[in-house]
Amino acid sequence: MTRTELTQRQQDVYTFIRDKILNRGYGPTVREIGEQFSIKSPNGVMCHLRALEKKGLITRCPNKSRAIELTEGLGGTGGLPYVGVIAAGATTLSFEQSDRIDFSEMFARDDMFVLRVAGDSMIEAQIADGDYVVLKQQKTAHVGQIVVARTPDDETTLKYWHPENGRIRLQPANSSMQPIYVPHAEVLGVLVGLVRNRF
Amino acid sequence: MTRTELTQRQQDVYTFIRDKILNRGYGPTVREIGEQFSIKSPNGVMCHLRALEKKGLITRCPNKSRAIELTEGLGGTGGLPYVGVIAAGATTLSFEQSDRIDFSEMFARDDMFVLRVAGDSMIEAQIADGDYVVLKQQKTAHVGQIVVARTPDDETTLKYWHPENGRIRLQPANSSMQPIYVPHAEVLGVLVGLVRNRF
DNA sequence: TGGCTGATGGTACAGGTGTTCGATCAGTTA
DNA sequence: TAACTGATCGAACACCTGTACCATCAGCCA
Known part of the structure; x- marks a missing residue:
C-alpha cells in the first residue's frame, strides 16, 4: 500500500x-x-x-x-464465527453459540512475514498461484520442509528443502517440473501458513 | 472479563x-x-x-x-509484513519499509463464517484436509462456484455448484470421486477465502 | 479501640511536550 | 535566474503531565 x-x-x-x-x-x-x-x-x-x-x-x-x-482503522476486531467441520459426509453446522476464529491472531508472531506466490510450482502442495504464504523467519530448516530460499544466483524461490551430499535440492511440488540443484542456498524462512482470498 | x-x-x-x-x-x-x-x-x-x-x-x-x-494483547492489531511476490524466478524481497497485510481485515465482513475442511474431496481446487475455508453467507450461487450446500437428507458439503435440469450436481474437485446428484439443495454460503496453518 | 486498606484531596515541582517564529539549503520548476 | 517546495535547525515559550509528599476518611478486622 x-x-x-x-x-x-x-x-x-x-x-x-x-x-x-x-x-x-x-x-x-x-x-x-x-x-x-x-x-x-x-x-x-x-x-x-x-x-x-x-x-x-x-x-x-x-x-x-x-x-x-x-485515520485508517486498526482493523481486526473480532474474527469470524467458526461453525464447524465440513466433511464429505453429514455435518451439523451450529451458527448459534459458535466460537470465533481470528486469523491475524493465528499468525500473530512478529518474526513472520508474507509473500505472494506466483506460479504453480507448488501446486501439488495445494499452494496455488496468487496465494499468500506466511513464513517464519529463520535461517535453518528441516529436510522436507517448504522454505523460501535464496540461491547463489540471487533468485528467491518457494520449494521443498532437501540438503544432499554437497548440494541442495530445491524440489517443486509439481510433477511436470524438475528439481533445482544448487551448491548451497540460504533459507529465508519456513512455511507456516497460507491464505487465499480469490475464488 | x-x-x-x-x-x-x-x-x-x-x-x-x-x-x-x-x-x-x-x-x-x-x-x-x-x-x-x-x-x-x-x-x-x-x-x-x-x-x-x-x-x-x-x-x-x-x-x-x-x-x-x-499487558493483555489488544487482539488482532497488526498484520504481517508483506515483502513481495515470489515466483519461480528471481525476486527481490524487501523487508525494509514493507507494507503490512492483515488477514482479519481481508475477511472483515460480518456475514462471513468459517468451516474446517475434512477430507480431500476438493483437493484439486487446492483445498486440503484441515484447511479453514471462509464463506460468505448467502442463499444463491453462480454456476461453478464453490459452495457449502445442504442436501435434502440433511448433509452439508463443500462442492462446486452446478444446477442442471431439475437437479443439482454437486461436483467434487477430486477426479477419483463421483459427483453427487440431488433434486434440490440449499446454498448456505459461497467460498471467498481459505486459511491453512499447518505445515 | 487500634491498625490496616482503599480511595481521595491538595499542593508543588521538574521535566516532557506541542507549537511558533525565523532562517538555511538543496533540488525542481517556470 | 527567480520562485517554490521539502526538509531541516535553533531557540524560546507556555502548558501538559507524571510524580512525590502529606493529610483525610470510611470500612473492615482483631
Whole structure:
C-alpha cells in the first residue's frame, strides 16, 4: 500500500508512527519521531505531521501529547464465527453459540512475514498461484520442509528443502517440473501458513 | 472479563483506559482519567494505576505521558509484513519499509463464517484436509462456484455448484470421486477465502 | 479501640511536550 | 535566474503531565 502522493520521508514517518501504535500500544512524541530519524528540531517533525494530517493519513488533537490517531482503522476486531467441520459426509453446522476464529491472531508472531506466490510450482502442495504464504523467519530448516530460499544466483524461490551430499535440492511440488540443484542456498524462512482470498 | 482480584473502581478505570486505547488509538493521561471518574487529584488516579500495574494488567513507562500499555494483547492489531511476490524466478524481497497485510481485515465482513475442511474431496481446487475455508453467507450461487450446500437428507458439503435440469450436481474437485446428484439443495454460503496453518 | 486498606484531596515541582517564529539549503520548476 | 517546495535547525515559550509528599476518611478486622 505504498502511496505515491507521499514522499519517501513522509512514508517512513508514517510507518514508524503506525508501528509504535501497533506494537507498543501508544504513539510516539514529536521528539521521539525526531530521534528515530535524526531530525534534531521538533519543528522538522511537525512539518511531516502537518503533511500527513493534510493528506488525511492521521488525525491529531492539538496540544495533546502523543495524540496521533491513524485515520485508517486498526482493523481486526473480532474474527469470524467458526461453525464447524465440513466433511464429505453429514455435518451439523451450529451458527448459534459458535466460537470465533481470528486469523491475524493465528499468525500473530512478529518474526513472520508474507509473500505472494506466483506460479504453480507448488501446486501439488495445494499452494496455488496468487496465494499468500506466511513464513517464519529463520535461517535453518528441516529436510522436507517448504522454505523460501535464496540461491547463489540471487533468485528467491518457494520449494521443498532437501540438503544432499554437497548440494541442495530445491524440489517443486509439481510433477511436470524438475528439481533445482544448487551448491548451497540460504533459507529465508519456513512455511507456516497460507491464505487465499480469490475464488 | 470481570476480575475478582480487582475492586470495582479499579475495574472501571481499567475498562476506561482500554476503551480509550482501542477506540481512540491513544491512551488517557492521568488527569483525563481523573476527570472521567471525578477524581480531582492526580494522585488519586496514580493510586489506581499503581494498583493495576502491581496486579499485572498494565505496564507503564515512567515519566512518559500516556505511556500505558495493556499487558493483555489488544487482539488482532497488526498484520504481517508483506515483502513481495515470489515466483519461480528471481525476486527481490524487501523487508525494509514493507507494507503490512492483515488477514482479519481481508475477511472483515460480518456475514462471513468459517468451516474446517475434512477430507480431500476438493483437493484439486487446492483445498486440503484441515484447511479453514471462509464463506460468505448467502442463499444463491453462480454456476461453478464453490459452495457449502445442504442436501435434502440433511448433509452439508463443500462442492462446486452446478444446477442442471431439475437437479443439482454437486461436483467434487477430486477426479477419483463421483459427483453427487440431488433434486434440490440449499446454498448456505459461497467460498471467498481459505486459511491453512499447518505445515 | 487500634491498625490496616482503599480511595481521595491538595499542593508543588521538574521535566516532557506541542507549537511558533525565523532562517538555511538543496533540488525542481517556470 | 527567480520562485517554490521539502526538509531541516535553533531557540524560546507556555502548558501538559507524571510524580512525590502529606493529610483525610470510611470500612473492615482483631
